[in-house]
Amino acid sequence: MTQPLSLRERAEIEAGRMPPLLARAEHLAGTVLLGDHGRRRAGLGDDFWQYRPAQTGDSKRLIDHRRSARGDQQFVREREWQIAQSVMLWVDQGASMRFASADGLPTKIERARLLALAVAILLVRGGERVGLTGTALPPRRGKTQILRLAESFALDAPEEYAAPEHRAMIPHARAVFLSDFLGDMDEVEQALTKAADRGVRGAILQILDPSEEAFPFRGRTIFESVGGTLRHETLKANELRDRYLQRLAERKARLAHLCRTTGWLLGLHHTNDSAQSGLLWLYRALDRGSL
Numbered sequence: 408m409t410q411p412l413s414l415r416e417r418a419e420i421e422a423g424r425m426p427p428l429l430a431r432a433e434h435l436a437g438t439v440l441l442g443d444h445g446r447r448r449a450g451l452g453d454d455f456w457q458y459r460p461a462q463t464g465d466s467k468r469l470i471d472h473r474r475s476a477r478g479d480q481q482f483v484r485e486r487e488w489q490i491a492q493s494v495m496l497w498v499d500q501g502a503s504m505r506f507a508s509a510d511g512l513p514t515k516i517e518r519a520r521l522l523a524l525a526v527a528i529l530l531v532r533g534g535e536r537v538g539l540t541g542t543a544l545p546p547r548r549g550k551t552q553i554l555r556l557a558e559s560f561a562l563d564a565p566e567e568y569a570a571p572e573h574r575a576m577i578p579h580a581r582a583v584f585l586s587d588f589l590g591d592m593d594e595v596e597q598a599l600t601k602a603a604d605r606g607v608r609g610a611i612l613q614i615l616d617p618s619e620e621a622f623p624f625r626g627r628t629i630f631e632s633v634g635g636t637l638r639h640e641t642l643k644a645n646e647l648r649d650r651y652l653q654r655l656a657e658r659k660a661r662l663a664h665l666c667r668t669t670g671w672l673l674g675l676h677h678t679n680d681s682a683q684s685g686l687l688w689l690y691r692a693l694d695r696g697s698l
Contacts, residue, residue, distance in 0.1 A: 432524035499586030501569035502634030508618035571598035582609035603669035610692035
């Protein structure tokens with residue numbers, strides 16, 4: 408049974424993370440300027456956007472008969488995006504994300520939380536609905552939703568490697584997954600396949616510590632997972648380097664193939680890079696017409 412004192416201490420620690428995270432996310436979001444009218448996107452607004460060929464599933468009332476009468480093909484009159492679309496976020500909060508190779512570097516989860524909350528702030532400012540994958544926090548608008556997201560991001564997952572959440576995917580919505588993607592790739596494949604089946608397009612940002620790319624270890628080294636469930640000791644760490652880098656490259660290649668197959672975009676961010684570069688990539692990825 409959990410002792411009340413330890414529960415209170417943990418609760419105070421988690422609550423203490425929120426104001427700094429919110430402040431950093433607000434500041435980071437402020438580095439990306441939005442136009443007065445947000446992002447232009449096809450949707451259900453009042454201003455004409457473009458004509459496109461009619462597709463299976465389009466309602467007959469959407470067909471522009473005047474444009475269609477010019478030829479043998481039917482066209483739909485799309486309007487400028489004004490009604491908010493839904494964007495679902497998944498941030499890997501497993502133990503592996505709580506790793507940093509140096510005191511001056513943020514942990515992977517710190518960077519992931521910052522980027523996720525900052526992009527949520529930008530999207531909400533642009534009039535879109537933002538929430539989490541799954542059923543815990545459906546997409547909504549407003550400052551209260553940002554606070555709810557910050558609360559959710561303050562909770563660590565108990566498992567070593569967390570699996571992407573793919574329940575309750577909103578059809579034809581968009582999604583953002585942030586993780587080191589060093590866990591079970593079958594879980595990632597299942598999540599992206601289910602998302603694609605529901606017409607969900609999105610962006611994946613793989614977040615890695617620079618040491619996970621360089622493998623700078625030599626001599627006697629003890630490798631231990633952050634969660635303490637995995638441990639390996641070797642006297643010649645440098646002899647493991649080539650095999651490690653090969654397996655990392657294979658993992659990246661599989662992730663890239665999954666994204667190509669499902670129509671998602673893939674980015675790579677290192678914790679020694681600026682947070683602004685990661686946020687700009689995410690924001691531009693969501694702003695592309697393919698999403």
